Amino acid sequence: MSVPLTLLDRLWDAHEILRRDDGTSLLWVDRHLVHEGSHHAFAKLASRGMPVAEPELTFAVVDHYAPTRAGEVAPDIRRMIRTLGENARAQGIRLFDLKDPGQGIVHVIGPEQGLTLPGLLINCGDSHTSTHGAFGALAFGVGATEVAHILATQTIWQRKPKALRMVFDGTLAAGVTAKDMALHWISKLGTGGAQGHAIEYAGAAVEALSMEGRLTLCNLSIEGGARFGMVAPDEVTFDYLKDRPFAPKGAEWQAALEDWRGLRSDEGASFDREAQFDAGEIAPTVTWGTMPEEALPITEVVPDAARETLEYMALEPGLPLSEVAVDQVFIGSCTNGRIEDLRMAAKVLKGRKAKVPGLVSPGSTQIKKQAEDEGLARIFTEAGLEWAGAGCSMCVGMNGDLVESGKRCASSTNRNFKGRQGRGARTHLMSPAMVAAAAVKGHLADVRPLLEGRT
């Protein structure tokens, strides 16, 4: 009998070209996704006079600096976007630029275009590359030197991480989402809690998630320290991918399905670590501090924490979280900018008015169109929120969508770090539905009564 394997073992073995005596593996990269921030890596390659080894496996997209609103674009932002275009064209790389109907955030369009598939190894110079693991892919973020290495060789040196199985049993309650699952586990294990590990999310509550939910869950792996997050593919995965532009077709689709059905951890496979949570016990969760681990159910109060953190956030211990007034809201990002996220937020906002201003930036141009066709965009604008173009936008503020210093933002994004949404900005992370609730109330609020039609 053969040794039972984990999903990680299977994916790793399938991509390992060789393993050096020191334990480092040289891995084959199936998809390499680049964005404006990859300019350092292209410069490195140019300085060595090397071409991109596999332009057909490399895809470029404008997202981090993508303008999402009408108006003047700052010269350095224009330069970043232009540089990516020049590099892509010079190397024969398919570019999703601002005019492309397929443009959007790299971790949103990968799946949307069918570039992300089960069983692939996917790299991108962005820490949220773990998102793609939701399809049962081996996907991880890399730095600029590694981006240059992949451009030059289509391979990457990597030590195999330890395997962590994270099981969510039970069923999520109404109004509780994948975002709450992620904030919940990160608050329990800590921001560095899963360092050195690849997380395989499993259990009834994970299987019950849509593709969008699984993408959110895997996306936030890095906020708990894990470079990799993954979910074994199933019918939900295959249904999502069928007929996507770059997904296999015809006989190749059938062959792919056969291979993909084997992508799971064997019964009795041994993990280096296990963690278990009861999905039924998870409440709508918000962050109160400046690290993703500083999160609590909305029904709790601000805890007695480090003075520096509370001062930055301008919060007093003992204040109920549901009484924290916000200045503005943001819905979008690679974490929660997908169609299902927009539907959930719109469900809360429908027929209601936002008490504070806010920005809604869909994760891709396609999602933007879909949301407009479904009438979601109108719900947002009628509630008083601004409907913007697709990109990383106010999650990272590189395109100029910033939260002003001292302002407090309820945000569907991934990082509440000091200065993340702008210098001195105060960020509270939560699900898109909870952001919508905060917009309606003008303060952090439990979305559940609103979903039940109560005010």
Add this chain to the structure above:
Amino acid sequence: MSGWSKMDGRAVALAQANVDTDQLIPARFMSQPRSEGYGAFLLQDARADDEGHVLNRHSDVQVLVSRRNFGSGSSREAAVYALVDFGIRAVFAPSFGDIFASNAVNNGLLPARLSEDQIEELIAALGPGEATASIDLEMGAAVIAGREVRFDLDPVWQQKLVNGWDDIDLTAQYDDATKKFRADRMAAYPWAMPAS
């Protein structure tokens, strides 16, 4: 990148946990070309908000001692550029963000792990000031503020730092294996190529 095996310099304590890469270099500076140096961007907001910030008081330092989870968050290698261009050669902490640590090694910056207790002892010894530091990479040992410590570092990374290896050169010697792997993979899994 040139390798190094020993260094002498000065150390200060950055007595904070979770110094994420957004703090190390705020996003707005990342569109700048590297040629002008990233040192001035290091911890820019923290330094601008606090005149007494340790790096405002001590600008000629090569070693940082900090708390858990240093370099967490964004994969931006610019965070390492900011440290390196400021003159930092080594960071000592109980734990590092995974991506940050690889980026550091790829730029000759040592991410040295010590226990929480050792770090607290060094932070106490350094206080708000600076002290001498010497590091022996091959021995995995350092003396900071008169305290001798042995640090934890992946042996592969140690070799890389000492030799200043460039991975692209290193990988070139496995070209044949890579070519064969590629051909086998394309034949066995044609669906792995992007359609259309």
